[in-house]
Amino acid sequence: MAGSNRIGRRGLLTAAVAAAAVVVPGVAVAAPTGPGPTTAAADPAAAQRRAVVRALESVAQPLRTTEPGGRTADLRALGSMIGDAEVVGLGEATHGSHEFFAMKHRLFRYLVEEKGFTAFALETSWSSGLQIDEYVQGGPGDARQLVKDALGGSPWDREEFVDLIAWMRTHNRSHPQNPVHFVGDDLGLPRLGDRIFERVTSHVRAARPDVLPQLDGLYAGLRPFDDVFAYLRKPLAERRDDAAKAQQALDLVTASGAGASGDEAHAWAVQHARNIAETFAFATLDVTDPASVSAAEQLRDRAMADNTAWWQRRTGGKVLLSAHNGHTGYLATDTFLYPKPQGSRLRDTYGRAYVAIGFTFDSGSFLTNDAVLTDGWKSVTVPAATPDMNEYTLDQVRHRDYYVDLRTVPRAARDWLDVSRPTYDAGSVYRSDPMPRLAIGRAYDVLIHLNQVTRARMS
Template sequence: MKQQIIDEINKRAKPLHTSQDLEPLMDEIGEIPIVLLGEATHGSAEFYKWRFEMTKKLIVEKGFNAVVVEGDWPPCFELNRYVKGKAHQDTDLKTLLKQLFNYYPSWVLGNEEMIPVIEWVKDYNRELPEEEKIGFYGNDVKSLWESLEEVIRYLERTESDELVAMAKMIYANLESSQRNPQIYGLNAMFFGQSVAEDVEALYQKVVESRKDLKDIDDEQFNDEINAFVMRNSERYWRSMATEGPDNWNIRVYHMVDMIYRLMEYHGEQSKIIVWGHNTHFGDARATEGMPLEGFVNEGQVIREQKGEDQVYILGFSTYSGEVIASTAWNEPLQVMEVPPAVEGSWDALLHEAGAEDRLLIFGKDEPVFSTSIPQRAIGAVYRPHEVEYQTYVATRLSDRYNALIHIDQTRPVKPLLPK
């Protein structure tokens, strides 16, 4: 079987050297409105490089009008203001990124590889009318305090005294958590300090107060989304103290809903590019562990809800190199070795078929590539020489992705903040 897989890789894989080598992907994507661009780690420079190349082509050649990254809404909305020329125009982008992404894992968006991406979108927007400018957003769910603060500012602007009082009471009740969402989850679960009912009530009142708004602009949309994030972020952090898939799945459904809300905001012809990890995008049903334990992900949910012809999933892999990660959550970042992939994994087979960067596009019926074989997945936390076996996911490659980019040797991103 191993040789059969290697032979099929050599038969089907195309060399990947320049952006022109991405043209077959453009043909495959056609008019699909949602494109998910994955990554096999949270800290490899080449994944950023090729997602940037894909993003440019999708915007210029296919008319995509929004870029969404795996980041919190408030700081990413500041980048939306930046690329649309509405704020921070006198601020050096490197300085701005340091200010916005000064929390763990800071290097995922606070890195030098993101600078040309954001500057390119800003330059592209320069000659576009306001209604056609490319948006830049984050669809994550973790900004409970930041989004609540934005909701308070919005309510103060609209002189909604009753709702301001409600929001400030929620904020005061969260003080015992010291702005630490994990402490809040424990306090809510074990010490009766949940603000869930109050947050839900506030959210519903904010929605009701906005029901007559039509043709909202970016700033009004920002107000709406911060209320939505506030509600779901409270749910997410409160669920941290529970076992099972609920916490993960709350985040997944929020991130998918954010994609849909952004598409609705950008209009009927909207097309959206999303950056995130393979674990979020590669259809969970094509892995062995996730479905058995009740976990879903964005790729699966969008395929189920919108249809497989409405979303295109591009995965990534690597054989070896270096990566930015940390040994535990909130621990300092460091450059780590990515050891050669374990024997028999997809990553190792792709290397054995030819130690070069390649593009693989899958079809509907793939008996070879639908074989369940481990594929490596490295997150923000990585201990390669202790629990390497835990970083592999049994994967039916052609069922999980529409296409795969393999980077044989990867380099670490360049973080903007020190360790």
């Protein structure tokens, strides 16, 4: 399981390796391998494929568009599939396709207006989420500049997120009694910044000024935390010492609460301190050791699930959670790095009150970046799926774009969906050799399939 391809499968891991000056060879994008088209008579799988397509067509719901705004009648069946879920995980098969990002905006608007959702949570840093939410609640600034400042260099530094954030702010102006919120559920990657430290120390200054000097001493060498990739070049022993200080600070803040245990300000200060401590714990990974890298990624998925659940339970609002398919679903294509994704953890927490929605697509373009979280994003185009891939059969359904409840599909489709096959799957970095594999029926509750995607729009 060791090796640079294994470590580099996902964006953060490739970035970590690059930060430590470990070379990850570039892999040229190639057409997926597999058998070419064959006639039904010569292909022993053709009859099964036709049966699967018929089964899917009997339950598939056509999707009118992925673009936000306009009529939403085509989303009513999806609303029924979501039911009374408190958290809905909406994935993305790539980190750089317009249609995935636009559909997140469209579905969020529908869930806010029709089902009372109050938060859009994104696979971005907790501190960036706080910054964006200040703007959404009416704070100063400009949506496009805010995206540059808070999401710059990330896969979400895109016009689609400018549009989403601008809509959230406009919604709040006209619905002041029922505002929506933006939440970053990730660790402080690639940066924590300094404001999150200040949020912790300002609370302690007001509640327990006697312990402030000790807290300031613990945080003195840690703040600001502006570049995780530069930080990862520090000696491992130094990083471990920093992580111990961040944990001591969390313990100090937790023990220093004034007033009742339910005190709101104290709860938020502890949550901020926890995010700082977990970020420094993640940053103790040893990029030369695959097991250490996997442990760090498992910490990250656990933290993302905990942050999402903390926000939802603290506020009582319903959450649409946006992340890669491999984080919102129950299975990832890389089971070494992600043996228990965020979605699986949220299912443990919420049971059926968590619903995982995955995306697939047959062909098209997206943005990818071999030097992750820099401005080196480039467009990649992939051809139509080959017969050995999940998407080939999914794209035979008569609807160009559609969605289907995987929990209730007929047996012929269920058996086929539960088998692992090659699939299009791209985080910040795309690898096509070997193709990732996934059993879609075991990964999600609901699937949205798109015939074609186009690259996301640079902001």
